[in-house]
Amino acid sequence: MKNKEAIKGGEFIIRDSEIDEIFIPEEFNEEQKLIAQTCQDFIDAEVIPNINRIDAHEEGLLPSILKKAGEYGLLGISIPEEYEGFGQDFTTSMYVADILGAGYAFSVAYSAHTGIGTLPIMYYGNEEQKQKYLPKLASGELLGAYCLTEPNAGSDANSGKTKAVLNEAGTHYIINGQKMWITNGGFADVLTVFAKIDNDRALSAFIIDRDFPGITFNPEENKMGIKGSSTVQIFFTDCEVPVENLLGKPGDGFRIALNILNLGRIKLGANVIGASKAAINLSVKYSNERKQFKTFISTFGAIKYKLAQQVIKAFANESAVYRISQNIEDSVKKYINDGVEKGKANVEAQREFAIEAALIKVYGSEMLDYVVDEGVQIHGGMGYSAETEIEKAYRDSRINRIFEGTNEINRMVTADTLIKKGQRGVFPMFEEAQKINIDSLGAAPTFTDDYFENMKMTVKNFKSLFLILTDCATKTFARKLPHEQEILFNFANIITLSYVSESIYLRVKKIESIKGEKASEIYRDMLDSFIFDSANTLYNNGLEAIYSFVDTNDQQKYINALRHFTTVMPSNIKEGRRRIADKLIEDNKYSF
Amino acid sequence: MKALICIGHVPDTTSKIRFTDNDTKFDTTDIQYIIGPYEELGLTRLLDIKDAGTDLHITAINVGLKETEATLRKALAMGADEAVRIDIDPTDAFFVAKQIAEVFKNGEYDFIVTGKESIDYNGGQVDGMIAEFLNIPSVTGATKFDLLEGKAGFEREIDGGKEVVESVFPFVTSAGKDFAKEPRIPGMRGIMAARRKKLEVITPVEQNLKTEVSKHYLPAAKPACKMVSPDNVEELVRLLHEEAKII
Ligand SMILES: Cc1cc2nc3c(=O)[nH]c(=O)nc-3n(C[C@H](O)[C@H](O)[C@H](O)COP(=O)(O)OP(=O)(O)OC[C@H]3O[C@@H](n4cnc5c(N)ncnc54)[C@H](O)[C@@H]3O)c2cc1C
Numbered sequence: 111m112k113n114k115e116a117i118k119g120g121e122f123i124i125r126d127s128e129i130d131e132i133f134i135p136e137e138f139n140e141e142q143k144l145i146a147q148t149c150q151d152f153i154d155a156e157v158i159p160n161i162n163r164i165d166a167h168e169e170g171l172l173p174s175i176l177k178k179a180g181e182y183g184l185l186g187i188s189i190p191e192e193y194e195g196f197g198q199d200f201t202t203s204m205y206v207a208d209i210l211g212a213g214y215a216f217s218v219a220y221s222a223h224t225g226i227g228t229l230p231i232m233y234y235g236n237e238e239q240k241q242k243y244l245p246k247l248a249s250g251e252l253l254g255a256y257c258l259t260e261p262n263a264g265s266d267a268n269s270g271k272t273k274a275v276l277n278e279a280g281t282h283y284i285i286n287g288q289k290m291w292i293t294n295g296g297f298a299d300v301l302t303v304f305a306k307i308d309n310d311r312a313l314s315a316f317i318i319d320r321d322f323p324g325i326t327f328n329p330e331e332n333k334m335g336i337k338g339s340s341t342v343q344i345f346f347t348d349c350e351v352p353v354e355n356l357l358g359k360p361g362d363g364f365r366i367a368l369n370i371l372n373l374g375r376i377k378l379g380a381n382v383i384g385a386s387k388a389a390i391n392l393s394v395k396y397s398n399e400r401k402q403f404k405t406f407i408s409t410f411g412a413i414k415y416k417l418a419q420q421v422i423k424a425f426a427n428e429s430a431v432y433r434i435s436q437n438i439e440d441s442v443k444k445y446i447n448d449g450v451e452k453g454k455a456n457v458e459a460q461r462e463f464a465i466e467a468a469l470i471k472v473y474g475s476e477m478l479d480y481v482v483d484e485g486v487q488i489h490g491g492m493g494y495s496a497e498t499e500i501e502k503a504y505r506d507s508r509i510n511r512i513f514e515g516t517n518e519i520n521r522m523v524t525a526d527t528l529i530k531k532g533q534r535g536v537f538p539m540f541e542e543a544q545k546i547n548i549d550s551l552g553a554a555p556t557f558t559d560d561y562f563e564n565m566k567m568t569v570k571n572f573k574s575l576f577l578i579l580t581d582c583a584t585k586t587f588a589r590k591l592p593h594e595q596e597i598l599f600n601f602a603n604i605i606t607l608s609y610v611s612e613s614i615y616l617r618v619k620k621i622e623s624i625k626g627e628k629a630s631e632i633y634r635d636m637l638d639s640f641i642f643d644s645a646n647t648l649y650n651n652g653l654e655a656i657y658s659f660v661d662t663n664d665q666q667k668y669i670n671a672l673r674h675f676t677t678v679m680p681s682n683i684k685e686g687r688r689r690i691a692d693k694l695i696e697d698n699k700y701s702f
Numbered sequence: 703m704k705a706l707i708c709i710g711h712v713p714d715t716t717s718k719i720r721f722t723d724n725d726t727k728f729d730t731t732d733i734q735y736i737i738g739p740y741e742e743l744g745l746t747r748l749l750d751i752k753d754a755g756t757d758l759h760i761t762a763i764n765v766g767l768k769e770t771e772a773t774l775r776k777a778l779a780m781g782a783d784e785a786v787r788i789d790i791d792p793t794d795a796f797f798v799a800k801q802i803a804e805v806f807k808n809g810e811y812d813f814i815v816t817g818k819e820s821i822d823y824n825g826g827q828v829d830g831m832i833a834e835f836l837n838i839p840s841v842t843g844a845t846k847f848d849l850l851e852g853k854a855g856f857e858r859e860i861d862g863g864k865e866v867v868e869s870v871f872p873f874v875t876s877a878g879k880d881f882a883k884e885p886r887i888p889g890m891r892g893i894m895a896a897r898r899k900k901l902e903v904i905t906p907v908e909q910n911l912k913t914e915v916s917k918h919y920l921p922a923a924k925p926a927c928k929m930v931s932p933d934n935v936e937e938l939v940r941l942l943h944e945e946a947k948i949i
Contacts, residue, residue, distance in 0.1 A: 144888065
């Protein structure tokens with residue numbers, strides 16, 4: 111790896127990775143495991159026993175639990191030591207987000223505080239601002255929120271109407287406007303607020319203390335899920351903000367907002383790991399206790415199928431999340447070595463991997479929705495009872511497809527950014543596409559008896575499918591492609607599954623190199639099943655795309671290529687899934 | 703004052719129990735290890751006493767191979783001042799007690815805390831055996847523990863009530879339920895500090911083995927529950943007599 115150039119964001123589409131380039135969760139060190147254990151103990155001792163009281167909005171409870179997390183140091187994981195945090199590396203902070211992701215509404219409050227609530231100041235604050243706020247955000251003495259969305263500016267975040275006008279004395283900005291859906295808004299002490307200065311078209315960002323004059327808060331929104339998290343509207347009426355509270359320079363706001371979102375998206379990928387494992391545990395425990403037709407329902411093939419699919423998707427998501435973590439961490443180190451300041455190094459690294467961040471946000475949130483949905487189904491009528499935890503998990507999962515950029519926006523980011531990077535020549539994507547001669551492809555790829563070589567070829571084929579289609583689409587639509595959202599969605603799905611497939615393939619190969627063939631059989635089962643399902647989804651997306659834009663004279667040629675690229679090694683997927691389910695059922699918890 | 707706290711390295715309570723080598727050995731594949739819950743309470747109480755201002759130096763000790771260091775590191779992260787690992791795979795309580803007694807003799811410790819029971823093999827003998835080796839008092843299964851002027855105070859649960867005990871130094875006590883309220887969760891500060899704390903590995907004293915494990919058995923699977931109608935007392939009596947054989 112030393113002599114190789116570090117992989118660029120999005121470059122995976124034309125470049126294979128090797129197992130020594132990726133990090134897998136099996137490699138956490140002793141200290142990372144200790145930190146994770148503390149997070150788990152915190153969830154078990156402080157969050158889960160109080161979760162119904164949190165969801166009932168018991169006055170002061172959620173902020174007090176956040177502050178307690180601060181006492182354990184959990185709010186300062188990634189804040190540098192010079193600001194009284196613990197300066198942990200990126201992967202460790204992802205591990206923390208993973209474990210704490212099992213805390214329902216608490217998790218959302220935690221992520222909002224440590225992510226969007228703290229990071230704008232950490233990455234963009236000047237020295238004074240950092241000194242003033244970061245130590246207190248790290249300890250929990252101050253809690254944070256992030257105010258971007260407005261009633262008429264959601265996905266189109268740049269269209270916000272909140273205004274900032276410098277007063278005559280030049281000492282204060284006077285802010286007027288309304289913000290909506292603000293997580294932690296009910297109690298946050300420090301708000302990062304986006305507004306436009308004078309008649310600027312660009313946003314600027316301000317640090318606003320709760321007790322500045324001219325701020326009012328609406329009561330809590332009544333939500334479908336994560337009921338205990340605080341979500342309010344905030345009104346600014348001639349709110350006076352000292353000029354030194356401007357974050358970055360005037361007009362920096364949109365850039366700040368977007369960069370913070372990159373991180374939020376990757377972190378969401380981590381959050382859903384913990385949440386999915388918790389939902390899987392609820393599912394398997396119930397299926398091991400519930401009897402129908404005189405037998406435990408976990409003995410039924412239909413239930414085993416659901417349990418196995420839950421596990422496989424969660425495992426795949428986890429594989430991709432930690433692969434991205436390592437990419438970002440390597441990239442941060444590279445920037446720091448090049449003399450870039452730490453905060454900026456983090457921002458740049460996260461921006462570099464904006465495509466991976468967007469795709470994992472989509473995959474992770476939809477994975478969790480699948481897991482909780484089948485979790486409810488496994489619980490039957492009990493799954494529909496508000497008395498059961500899986501019902502809460504089901505409702506709480508849904509928000510993940512909406513915030514941090516809706517999945518529609520993120521699918522567009524995935525496909526559009528990748529295509530643009532190719533067009534700009536950041537890496538030779540179109541050159542690679544043109545090297546593929548689809549006329550010469552046989553009906554099916556030739557598999558050998560080398561299992562991992564076959565997998566590698568299949569993953570490459572998935573990527574090739576995207577390459578040939580995108581090459582054709584850009585020729586067909588030129589600059590109009592961004593308006594063809596349905597096609598971009600097909601592309602985003604293909605890109606995402608290619609990435610996640612490669613991630614699970616690399617992880618299983620690495621596990622086998624560490625633990626040996628015997629211990630990794632169950633992981634091969636997961637890989638087989640995941641690749642099989644992905645190939646089918648790719649086929650559907652590919653066919654839809656082909657019919658929607660490929661010249662009718664060329665369609666058959668493309669369909670033949672589609673078949674070639676989505677043909678995978680035959681294996682008995684049903685038996686493989688059963689083995690996975692059987693292990694889960696025997697362990698009575700997720701332990702893969 | 704110096705305390706020695708024995709830290710058991712035991713499988714997490716939700717572990718799946720399997721055996722290997724003709725059922726003579728516990729299968730450690732995929733097992734997550736934790737600090738024994740009673741030892742965790744013992745350590746927590748010592749840390750509470752220390753936090754309340756008593757000058758107390760706490761050494762965590764374990765008899766085991768390298769893999770137990772993660773468990774000792776957690777004890778350090780919780781707040782123990784240093785750790786000692788006696789580098790050998792322990793075979794039974796007698797063996798462990800002997801090793802720990804030797805360490806106690808060679809250091810200037812004032813007392814030893816163990817857990818009242820190891821949750822893996824349900825052993826509950828190490829504390830008593832240490833006391834015998836050292837010829838010092840032993841208070842087992844304490845539910846309350848305080849350091850007093852020149853002595854220590856304990857409470858123990860006994861049949862139908864409580865016993866209040868005091869002991870001079872040195873002594874051994876084993877921590878029972880309620881020794882501390884909730885086990886302490888190590889915070890980030892503790893975890894980071896644990897990196898720099900001393901974890902000393904020492905060679906064991908020679909010892910002849912006195913026991914040998916010949917076989918492990920898993921408990922027989924529970925038979926299905928039988929429902930007997932409330933009107934059918936005769937059937938119930940018959941089942942209790944003939945099948946359950948308890949009357
Ligand atoms: C519980 C909760 C907590 C939140 N926390 C915060 C917070 O702390 N801070 C904050 O600033 N915001 C927060 N938000 C706001 C959140 O980020 C927005 O709701 C989200 O960005 C979507 O905006 P919107 O609700 O206006 O939906 P809209 O943008 O109106 O979207 C409606 C639908 O149209 C689709 N759509 C929109 N534009 C396009 C397009 N160009 N192409 C295709 N489809 C499109 C969307 O995907 C969606 O399906 C929160 C929201 C919720 C519900």
